[in-house]
Amino acid sequence: MNINNFFIFAPHNKRNMQQSGYIIEVQNVSKFFGEKVALDNINLNVKKGEFVTILGPSGCGKTTLLRLIAGFQTASEGEIRISGNEITQTPPHMRPVNTVFQKYALFPHLNVFDNIAFGLKLKKTPKQVIEKKVKAALKMVGMTDYEDRDVDSLSGGQQQRVAIARAIVNEPEVLLLDEPLAALDLKMRKDMQMELKEMHQKLGITFVYVTHDQEEALTLSDTIVVMSEGKIQQIGTPMDIYNEPTNSFVADFIGESNILNGTMIKDEAVSFAGHEFECVDKGFGTNAPVDVVIRPEDIYIFDPSDAAQLTGTVTSCIFKGVHFEMLVQTKEGYELMVQDYHAFEAGREVGLLVKPFDIHVMKKERTCNTFEGKMVAENRVEFLGCEFECLPQKGLQAGDKVEVEVDFKNVILEDNEEDGKLTGEVKFILYKGNHYHLTVFSDWDEDIFVDTNDVWDDGDRVGITIAPEHIRLNKL
């Protein structure tokens, strides 16, 4: 299941690498901006000729990773190799890669020809050769006869084509693309996606593509690297990523998903949403807490009948062009998103069914918050940089190191920052059918996970409190 292991390949001699056929090797790379960790121990290998997409929400570190490969920034730790050569500290103009920038970055004082010829002229290529290569590059991007045009007179799509031509004319081993289509309108973006795909096949060089658009990633890539919070969450083919997300972040980020808490009762049997279901996953042990992911298109919806595993009421129904998207509130109080070609209007009673192989079970990364702490007094413990009151503990003395456990649902968030012992910022919100699972980045620089029924927004500043009776302590 874990594709990461398959791709992370860390041999230590150079010859071995070239044999391995990896063109880019990123090993244990971290990047810090002051206190902030932009990239946290990244390992990534890219095969020659692959179309690799780095996908993630803004601020996840994907552009930083690309800029490290291009050489505009240097890694704080770790090593980057291209074709087996260490280039971690090499300045950008000496790297065998070329970049296509998000906002094109065409030189406004040069015309189309001179923009594309820029790199070749620096290499002192003979004039006739430049002319031939520029013409060929323009043909490649479908811009023949545009040589003498002023770049400002071109449309966004045309500018992007020139930017691509300017990069590929230098015949780089790797083409880096930093959200190249983000500034284009939807229609143009779709056309350019197809052209990029064709171009990749024709050129046969490696593409490393950065985007926050999951659909674009699924359409274009051979391999997708999903990133969040400076870490790689999953590496795999588009099919793998969509069908077998390794954790709830990936499941939530790629496509629409219903993500619920569940319990793996035994092999091939899982319970969630108040019912027991048959599934195809094994090896989780018995009564193990898990995350359950079901794609909305995998839930069958019909009038109530004996076939129904769940019954509920439709609360909203929206036409989405091809299908209808409905929210169903089950009798047990869970909200599920369902997509179907038939409409079931709001207020209607319905039955729901999920086939065993459409239920994706994931091991929970954690079941409660755990922190390292230290006893201050018999009924006081220090963790996350604050002192908390706890129930009087037998067998623990001031100064003892302890492991602190707090259940997700027992962390209380306050609107007013001053009301909490500790403050933090809501940074990731996951809807779990009947409650929200939040990740709160505390000002002590540690994540706290919270289950709540209250609605919070990304970026909200909150105060955090924990009641004494909800703090569990284990001596270390």
Added chain:
Amino acid sequence: MRRRNWSLPYAIFLLIFVVIPLLLIVLYAFTDEEGAFTMGNFRKFLMHPEAMNTFIYSIGIAIITTIVCLVLGYPAAYILSQKQFNTSKTMVVLFILPMWVNILIRTLATVALFDFLQLPLGEGALIFGMVYNFLPFMIYPIYNTLQKMDQSLIEAAQDLGANPLKVFNKVILPLSAPGIVSGIVMVFMPTVSTFAIAELLTMNNIKLFGTTVQENIYNGMWNYGAALSLIMLLLIGIMSLFTNEEDSAQNESGGVI
């Protein structure tokens, strides 16, 4: 790669030729010829009715000049900014062009005009000369803000039932306020600080504060001259509190080209 260090030479230059000289004004203002601390220079100014009168008279002339410039300049700026009246940038250039002519030549030309029309030189000539010299400084910033104003705001006001007078009072005037403020500062400041101009326009009959400063420096009274400069600087500092940095910077840098 550390390109921010490129500003180092200029930072040193600014320190030597801008910051230290200004500190020297303060230093000289508070010391006597022997270099000992004294408030005497300021006491002299307050006790000396002539310098004091010149100071107040200069402020008066500056206020009158500013008001006349505003009254004459605002309509011009407004007309220039409206597409229905004027579409040519050349017209704007014509209004700003006199700024490019040496101020002494301009002043002497004014004297020539008054001579030619056989009008007496005096207070009238002084104010005419000042207005003539500094009117472009009023028109340009107002024109700039009016021109940047979103025309649909006027249409919106009309749509909401405002008559032309109301449109002007409630929309155009408040929105052009930043331009008016920087125009006022840009006319008031040079008017109150000029020297030599007044003498030429009034056959040496009227002296303004700038000349008092210059004469004292010229006659070797550096400390007293510095104190008078500091007083002028304070006056201008108070004036410029009314405008914000950004406005004036953008107007000044705008130029014509």
Added chain:
Amino acid sequence: MMKKFFAKAYLWFLLALLYSPILIIMIFSFTEAKVLGNWTGFSTKLYSSLFSGGMHHSLMSAIWNTFTIAILAATISTALGSIAAIGIFNMRSRARAVMNFTNNIPIMNPDIITGVSLFLLFVSFGISQGFTTVVLAHIAFCTPYVVLSVMPRLKKMNPNIYEAALDLGATPFQALRKVILPEILPGMISGFILAFTLSIDDFAVTIFTIGNEGLETLSTYIYADARKGGLTPELRPLSTIIFVTVLVLLIVINKRAEKQKKE
């Protein structure tokens, strides 16, 4: 229609007011009379005597000084200011705010304060005043305008184009010369023109820094002349020539800019 007529009429009235003194000078540049205001018949003698040079050696040297000072000050300010602008642009926000504030001081200061302060600087450090001090003073009040003209070009510039040049194989120096320089060049040119005209026009700062060793610029020459009671007749054709040159230059530049915008 009436409204438009009155609006236009008002503009022309103001222009007439603004230009009448200059027109008087221009008209009387074509007569020989020593005193301005006396018309003694059409003549181009003042023009020819201005160009024959011989008669007013001091005027010619004042013109020469004015132009050399302006060229020197504008060139040095443009170099200093452009490099400084790139530096300031790359600074952290607090240091940048300090630099911007200091840069604005000479612009906000009245000329007389700049003049007095520089005078005090030179006398305090015992520097004898003359050509060099005037050039230094002119650089001091011109450079801020160059910084202000170059800065918007840097701000407008796509921050990736420098990186794009590096990416395509340019060394940092090549990237600067082939990409950044062409981008900020228009700002440098307008900064130069601004500095040049400011320097030529300056009177207040010059008079405080020129010393008393007989160095004259056009401004101080006119000032001395006017204080003696009259305007040297040759200044009339000179003013006319300067004025017409500036007028034509500015109108041509603006017409071109307008045309470019339309395209």
